[in-house]
Amino acid sequence: MQEWCYRFSCSLGRVVTTPLVRLNVWHAPGAAEPSGAAIVVANHISHFDPAFLYSLIQRPVDWMTTEEFYANPLIGAWLRALNTFPVDRVRPDRRALRVGLERLAAGRLVGIFPEGGIRAGPTSILGGVAPKSGATMLARLADVPIVPCLIFGSDRLYAARSWLPGPPRVPIWMAMGATLHISAGEEEEANERLAEALRALARATIAHFDLQPDDLPTTPQRRKGREALA
Incomplete structure (x- = not known):
């Protein structure tokens, strides 16, 4: 496992994003950093999510990633160096299942977005849709726990204005829930x-940070069509 690439990418990401974003991290009552093998699950609202979730989980996470990203040789090599592994989002993928079991048997964290793609509003788990199994x-x-x-x-970063340095920085809120x-x-x-x-964690997070409607996830297309910040 190439931990150096993970650590280098995290350091580079912090250098790039620190002038642009303001991270807000909260551990809900009952939440605990996993000490052994576990599955990390999260809602998925942007392509940037894994990079920021690395700041919430203080250990490397091997993300299950849609296989389309590996078609580009350079991107695929970088993703593999980050210990991600491909999954077919359309059909049952025994290869991805086998790799996931191997990583967990080695005591690692495996990350999964159970929505199967970027989702917001009524098409998301938070909006009432069932997660993939x-x-x-x-x-x-x-026989490992799930960390919700x-x-x-992070969807605000689809707006071009978000990438201009200087205040106000884009606020990003992350939370960890009790182990399942x-x-x-x-x-x-x-x-x-x-x-x-996940829905209970969303409700608690909204209350904890006093989030407003514009803070909640929306589609990338909508974010691209308006200012990043209210």
Whole structure:
């Protein structure tokens, strides 16, 4: 595992984003940094999410990443150096499942966006859509916990104005929820438990930071068409 690439990328990311964004991190009651193997799940509102979630989880996370990104040789090599691994979003992917189990058996963190892509509003888990079953299935098979996480604000970076240095910086809010344990007999209930854990974390995060409607996720297309900050 090429930890040097992870650490270099994190350091480079901090240098680039510090003048642009203001990170707000919160650990909800019952939240705890995982000490062993675990699955990190989060809502997905922008392409920038994994980079910022690295600041929430103080250990390297091996993100399951849509296979289309690996088609470009340079991007694919960089993603593999970050310990990500490809997944087919359309069909069941036994290869990705096997790699995920291997990483967890090695005591690592595996990251999954259970929405299967960037989602906001009524098309998202927070808006009522059921999550894909990959995260809960992997948790059952590997007998590891799930760490629910949340990110708000990263979608603002789709607005060109967000990349201009100087105040005001783009606020990004991240939260970690209480660990979720999935038992072998919960096949039908596990996904709903995961969805409700993320929705409850969203409600608590909104209340904790006193977020306003414009702070909540919207589509990249909408963010590109208006100012990044209210």
